[in-house]
Ligand SMILES: Nc1ncnc2c1ncn2[C@@H]1O[C@H](COP(=O)(O)OP(=O)(O)OP(=O)(O)O)[C@@H](O)[C@H]1O
C-alpha cells in the first residue's frame with residue numbers, strides 16, 4: 023500500500039534562504055511523527071507546502087497516492103488532511119459547541135450553509151467529540167472564555183469533526199505552561215489514537231517528543247538531517263550538537 027503522505031524533491035526558497043531543499047519524505051498510516059529542529063529550519067514551511075498554503079518551486083506532494091501539489095488547503099481538508107495552528111483558529115464569539123457545528127458544516131459543503139447549523143450536524147457526534155477531548159462540560163461557554171490549553175483542545179476537536187486521516191500540528195503545546203503540556207498532549211494523542219488518525223507534530227520539548235513519537239525527523243537547514251526511531255535520532259551526534267545543544 024502507498025504511503026499516506028509522500029513528498030518528492032520538494033524545493034522552495036525565500037530570497038537567498040532555501041527553506042525546503044529537495045525533500046523526499048514518506049509518512050505511513052498509524053505513525054506518530056515528531057518533527058524537531060531549530061528556529062528557521064523549515065519545519066513550518068514543509069507543513070505549509072504539504073497542506074497547500076505554499077506552492078513549491080519544484081517537486082510533488084502525494085496524499086494517498088494522489089498528486090495534490092497544486093491543490094488548495096480546502097480541497098486537502100476534504101481529502102482528509104487536517105491541520106492545527108500555533109495560534110488556534112477559533113470562532114471566538116461562538117460557543118464551544120457552535121465551533122464544532124461550524125467545522126462540521128464546512129465538511130458538508132455549500133448546501134449545509136442554508137440549513138440551521140444545529141439541524142445540519144449530528145448532536146451526538148458533537149457531544150462525542152467534545153467528550154473525547156474533555157470539553158463536554160464547556161460546550162456552552164464562548165470559545166473566548168477558554169484558557170489557552172482548552173483552546174488548543176477545541177482546535178483539535180474542530181479538526182476531528184472533519185473526519186481526517188492525518189492531523190498535522192505545528193507546535194501544539196506552544197503557549198501552554200510546562201505543568202499542563204503533558205496533560206494536553208495526553209488528551210490530544212489519545213483522541214487521535216481513538217479516531218485512528220495518523221499524527222504529525224512539530225515540537226521543541228524533547229520530553230514530549232520522547233513520550234509521544236513513534237518516529238522523529240530532524241530538520242536542519244531545509245533538509246531532513248535524521249529520520250528514524252526517537253532513540254536513534256535523538257542520539258545522533260549532529261542532532262545532539264545542532265538541535266539539542268548537547269554532545
Ligand atoms: N513567507 C516567508 N517569506 C520569507 N521568508 C520566509 C517565509 N516563511 C519562512 N521563511 C524563511 O524560511 C526559513 C524557514 O522558516 P520556517 O518558518 O519554515 O522555520 P521553522 O522551522 O518552522 O522555525 P520555528 O521553529 O521558528 O517555527 C526561515 O529562514 C524563514 O525566515
Ligand SMILES: [Mg+2]
Nearest residue numbers: 065066067192
Ligand atoms: Mg515553525
